[in-house]
Amino acid sequence: MRRIKLQKSMTVLAAIAMGAGTALAGATAATAAPAASAGGKCVTDANLVPSCGVLWGAAAGGFTDAPRDEALKDWEKLSGRTASIYHTYHKGDEVFPTADEKAMARDKDQPRVLLLNWKIAYGSNWAKVAKGEQDKRIDAFAARVKKDFPEKFFLVLNHEPENDVVAKKGSGWEAKDFAAMYRHTIKRLESKGVDNAINVMAYMGNEKWMAQSWWADLYPGDDVVDWIGLDSYVSAEKGAYHYGQFADLLDRKAPNGPTFYDWATRKHASKPLMIAEWGVYHRVGKPVDKSAGFNSVLPELKKRPAIKAIVYFDTKHDDQGDRDISINSKSSSLAAFKKLAADPTFNVTIK
Helix, strand or coil: CCCCCCCCHHHHHHHHHCCCCHHHHCCCCCCCCCCCCHHHCEEECCCCCECCCCEEEEEECCCCCCCHHHHHHHHHHHHCCCCCEEEEEEECCCCCCCHHHHHHHCCCCCCCEEEEEEECCCCCCHHHHHCCCCHHHHHHHHHHHHHHCCCCEEEEECCCHHHHCCCCCCCCCCHHHHHHHHHHHHHHHHHCCCCCEEEEEEECCCHHHHCCCCHHHHCCCHHHCCEEEEEEEEECCCCCCCECCHHHHHCCECCCCCEHHHHHHHHCCCCCEEEEEEEEEEECCCCCCCHHHHHCHHHHHHHCCCEEEEEEEECCCCCCCCEECCCCCCHHHHHHHHHHHCCHHHCEECC
16 A cells, blocks of 8 residues: 655654653654645645644444435535545445445545445454455455546554454454454555555554453554554543543543553554544433533644544444434534534645
């Protein structure tokens, strides 16, 4: 895949390894304070990292029968901003990018970058993929991309892998199997000439998983990862599990360990951070004002320059049917979200 070679990356990473800490980590291109490009506009580079500002994205219509492209267009009208990133989900041998996805990416007036989430091991397991047993599946995807989709796109392999780990030797679903699957797939795609995929390693980042001895073993290596992603949510209900604001979804940590944000920016200082799924929720049928959560986003983005993209996940009910993550469950929540969406921080031109 196409990657930018940062001249300072190895120097900075070595300094961090010797204990230099976050001061040097902040000097990398991924975490440096945003600066406008020539002409004062924020634009993306070869790895879709914005020169300034933050990419704005979304997935809408989750866990419904609504066509995802139409759901996103409706959401864009509701929120007042067109998404720069369109997040979709696929598994196994599904044929994608779909015609609708390509149309969204090629919208003449409002083109969007696809964030394609692929559970490649569907019907198999990570270890088998790593051994080459799904190479036909990988090659078919590579052939489609080479033939019909030259645009740059984000690629996530099996988002939130923590949830799928079976920490038992030989299960095929160990953390090390995930890392091997990821590496094999990316290397295979590269060997087939796919050079327009920007790879995202998307963690769940929950305290429970970060405390596991195998958690760090999931990471497949800086050479096959372009962005580090985080899927994380907060509740708007005071006293509820994971109640909080935007900072709280970034700062979850294992006991006595670093927060997710600190871990990502220290251990992988050259990598931009994408909040690949985020949202503020309350229990279904029990609406609570989400304004505080939405109002907390911009101040945190200003303090955390490693975050280069945020992608909202909007649904009236999650996969368990008990969380409403929509932006308009109350009129006050929608007003706050529209104010967030209108901020010029998200005025980034895709190149």
